[in-house]
Amino acid sequence: MEVLKIGIIGAGFMGKALMDAIKLYPNVKSKYEIVAVNRRNPVKLQEVAKEYGVPMATTDYREILKRGDIDVVGIFTPDHLHAQHVLDSLDAGKHVICTKPLATKLEDLKNIVKKVDSTGLKFLMAETVRFHPLFLTIKDMFDKGEFGDPVYIQAHYVHDLRDVLKETPWRRTAPQDFLIGGGCHPISLVRWFAGEVAEVHAYANKPEIPGYEGYPLELNFALNLKFDNQCIGRVLSAHGCIEPPVPMSSFWLFGTRGSVVENKVVLERNGEKIRKTLEPSREMRLAEIGMPSAEEEIRGHAEECARLLVHFYDCVVHGKSPDPDVREGAKDVAVALAAWESIKKGLPVKPQREF
Numbered sequence: 001m002e003v004l005k006i007g008i009i010g011a012g013f014m015g016k017a018l019m020d021a022i023k024l025y026p027n028v029k030s031k032y033e034i035v036a037v038n039r040r041n042p043v044k045l046q047e048v049a050k051e052y053g054v055p056m057a058t059t060d061y062r063e064i065l066k067r068g069d070i071d072v073v074g075i076f077t078p079d080h081l082h083a084q085h086v087l088d089s090l091d092a093g094k095h096v097i098c099t100k101p102l103a104t105k106l107e108d109l110k111n112i113v114k115k116v117d118s119t120g121l122k123f124l125m126a127e128t129v130r131f132h133p134l135f136l137t138i139k140d141m142f143d144k145g146e147f148g149d150p151v152y153i154q155a156h157y158v159h160d161l162r163d164v165l166k167e168t169p170w171r172r173t174a175p176q177d178f179l180i181g182g183g184c185h186p187i188s189l190v191r192w193f194a195g196e197v198a199e200v201h202a203y204a205n206k207p208e209i210p211g212y213e214g215y216p217l218e219l220n221f222a223l224n225l226k227f228d229n230q231c232i233g234r235v236l237s238a239h240g241c242i243e244p245p246v247p248m249s250s251f252w253l254f255g256t257r258g259s260v261v262e263n264k265v266v267l268e269r270n271g272e273k274i275r276k277t278l279e280p281s282r283e284m285r286l287a288e289i290g291m292p293s294a295e296e297e298i299r300g301h302a303e304e305c306a307r308l309l310v311h312f313y314d315c316v317v318h319g320k321s322p323d324p325d326v327r328e329g330a331k332d333v334a335v336a337l338a339a340w341e342s343i344k345k346g347l348p349v350k351p352q353r354e355f
Contacts, residue, residue, distance in 0.1 A: 015039075035067075148258065152253075162211035200223055
């Protein structure tokens with residue numbers, strides 16, 4: 001079996017989640033070898049390299065790109081650095097896995113899509129909600145027509161980020177745009193089911209909550225969406241809050257043949273109701289006992305990372321098409337950018353859709 005050599009650019013929380021997937025899951029470990037790792041903090045860099053037994057550790061990501069033996073790079077750096085890191089990696093001839101968001105500016109989205117097209121290299125948007133076990137189960141049912149046509153769809157990402165801010169100071173200094181960096185999760189989820197967003201009308205606020213003092217951007221975002229297929233929906237990206245006792249990621253779908261809320265399913269067949277309860281998600285279980293530490297929570301994504309790594313292996317080695325691909329990543333961010341425009345104008349906005 002061909003083994004892909006991978007270099008990790010940005011070995012923070014999510015970078016280590018990907019490395020955990022390679023280390024802990026035999027079906028992933030047999031397909032990848034971590035040969036290089038990058039992190040700007042030299043002390044933490046050496047800790048990561050030792051923990052995972054990685055032979056090359058560098059604070060300069062360009063040193064990884066110079067290596068001719070590396071097949072794939074995984075990019076898990078701060079949001080505002082993704083565009084440069086992705087473009088440089090593609091220029092170096094590397095296949096790319098990039099964490100969300102693809103980029104934070106419309107022009108960067110266009111440039112990345114163009115570069116992926118021109119190089120012919122494989123690019124996977126590492127959007128974990130699309131590799132989430134509960135959401136995959138619901139998507140399989142949806143694709144088989146069990147829910148019928150979507151009528152209403154709703155998703156949220158609710159994450160009290162105060163502990164995360166302490167662990168990742170770049171979020172304050174950049175600062176991180178929580179709508180683009182966090183809201184892309186539920187945006188990607190609803191687009192996966194309902195398709196293209198025709199229009200978005202959004203609102204935002206910035207409450208005074210201890211731990212967010214001095215944060216320059218809004219913290220909470222509510223988006224009303226209309227889709228091309230006439231489905232309507234909502235997205236909530238809430239971060240200025242006191243750990244709401246709900247799953248961090250949530251999904252609702254009402255269709256013409258059935259509905260699902262979280263893991264509760266109701267189908268209608270010949271006038272009769274069929275009720276099912278799906279396996280609860282990790283987030284649902286955590287909501288009952290309280291959130292773990294910031295690092296434990298982020299590294300809990302190793303299961304989703306394992307799935308996306310297996311999928312990407314098939315893309316690189318067997319020629320399959322990545323899903324979600326670079327255009328899907330661009331469209332998710334484009335909806336968030338349209339939401340920002342709506343917030344500022346107080347009007348509905350049509351997102352950019354051609355990339």
